[in-house]
Amino acid sequence: MGCxxxxxxxxxxxxxxxxxxxxxxxxxxxxLGALAFVARRGVALPPGEHRITVEKPGYFPFDGVIVxxxxxxxxxxxxxxxxxxx
Numbered sequence: 631m632g633c634x635x636x637x638x639x640x641x642x643x644x645x646x647x648x649x650x651x652x653x654x655x656x657x658x659x660x661x662l663g664a665l666a667f668v669a670r671r672g673v674a675l676p677p678g679e680h681r682i683t684v685e686k687p688g689y690f691p692f693d694g695v696i697v698x699x700x701x702x703x704x705x706x707x708x709x710x711x712x713x714x715x716x
Contacts (some may be wrong), residue, residue, distance in 0.1 A: 682707070
């Protein structure tokens, strides 16, 4: 009897950078860490749509959708949150 091999889907690399460094990064409702940490580490996204949120108290949040496809070049995002005026 042979073993069935289930290939893993090819992921797309997401590179995020920006400010403030301690803003919280969430992808698909899963907290990944501070923006500086995620920028250093990168993220491997499986194919499909993914919601990314970057937020910090006192700043307008970033909320967007990324579409990853197999064989796609790495996705680069620069996110700079804007301070909420007082």
